Amino acid sequence: MNEKINIATKALSANDQIAAQNKDFFKSKHVLVLNMISSPGSGKTSLLEAMAYQYGSSLAVITGDIQMTYDADRIRKAGSAAVQIETHGTCHLTASMVQQKIQELTWDKTRILVIENVGNLVCPSGYQLGEDLKIGLLSVTEGSEKPMKYPSLFTRAQALVITKIDLLPYVDFNLDQVQSDCHKLNTHLQLFQISTKTHQGLEAWFDFLNSHFLLGI
Ligand SMILES: Nc1nc2c(ncn2[C@@H]2O[C@H](COP(=O)(O)OP(=O)(O)OP(=O)(O)O)[C@@H](O)[C@H]2O)c(=O)[nH]1
Ligand SMILES: [Mg+2]
Secondary structure, eight states, rough: OOOHHHHHHHHHHHHHHHHHHHHHHHHHHTEEEHHHHHHTTSSSHHHHHHHHHHGGGGGGEEESSSSSSSHHHHHHHHHHEEEEOOOTSSOOOOHHHHHHHHHHHTTTSSOOOEOOOOOSSSSGGGOOOOOEEEEEEEEEESTHHHHHHHHHHHOOOOOEEEEEEGGGGGSSSOOOHHHHHHHHOOOOOEEEOOOOOTTTTTHHHHHHHHHHHHTTT
C-alpha cells in the first residue's frame, strides 16, 4: 500500500516539474491558459466553438480524448487553431502530453490557450498541466448533487460553468443547491450559467476571460 502511494506521489511530482516548464513557456508567450475539465458530454467543445467564433486566431486549443479527432476538427471549423491528443485509454491529460503538442501550435497571435481535458469529472483535476486557471463545467442534465459527490474538481477550480441552462425547464436541477454546495467547497469559485444554444450567459463568460487576460495572469 505504502509503495503504491509512493509511486503515485512520484508520478505526480514528475508531472508537476513538466507542468512548471509548460507554465514558463506559456508565460514567455504571454498566453492565458485554461485547463477545462468536466464529465463527457457536458459541453466543453460546444463552449470552445462559441469561444472560437468570438476570438478566432487569438484562441488556440489543445483537446484531449481517448481517441478520435472530432473535437479538434470542430474547433478548427469554428475558426481557431486546434491540435488533438489521443490518450488511447488514459482518463486524463498529463503535462508531458501537453508539452509534446506545444510545438505544433504557432504562438504569435495566440492570447488564450484552452486545454480541453479528457471527459472525466474526477481524474484530470489532480494533474497540473501548466495552466493559469482550472475551469470546471457541469451540465444541468448531470444532476445537482455532483459537486458534493465528486468534490475534487470543485474544490480546485477557479470557475465553474453551469452549461445547457436552456434545458433547465425540463430537468430536476437545483441551481440554488449547486451554488450553496460550491460555496461550501470553495468560497473563491466563480459561477457562470450558459447555454451555447441560446447564447445566454456567454457575454459574462467572455468578460471573465478578458479581465483575466488583461490582469496578465
Ligand atoms: N441543449 C443544449 N445542448 C448542448 C449545449 N451545449 C452542448 N450541448 C450538446 O451536448 C452534447 C455534448 O456536447 P460537447 O460540447 O461535445 O461536450 P464535451 O464536453 O466536449 O464532450 P466530450 O469531449 O466527449 O467530453 C452535444 O450534443 C451538444 O450539442 C447547450 O448549451 N444546450
Ligand atoms: Mg469535447
